Amino acid sequence: MTYNFDPDRWYENELFLIQSKYKAGQITKREHDNAVHELDRKHISMWERLDGSYQLPEKEGDAP
Numbered sequence: 001m002t003y004n005f006d007p008d009r010w011y012e013n014e015l016f017l018i019q020s021k022y023k024a025g026q027i028t029k030r031e032h033d034n035a036v037h038e039l040d041r042k043h044i045s046m047w048e049r050l051d052g053s054y055q056l057p058e059k060e061g062d063a064p
Helices: 007-023 029-049
Strands: none
Touching (some): 007 029
C-alpha cells in the first residue's frame, strides 16, 4: 500500500498553527511551549511507526 502522507509537512503545518495562535494572543507562552513539545512528541512517534518498507535504490558502487 502506498500513500502520500508527509510527516514533515504535517509538522510544519501544525507548528504554523501553534505559532499563529501564540502571535494572535490566543494562547499563552506556556500553552505554546506545551503544544510544541506535544507536537514534537507526536512527530517522533509518527516516524517510529512507519514500517520502513520503502527503501531508496542503492547507487551502483555503494556498499550494501
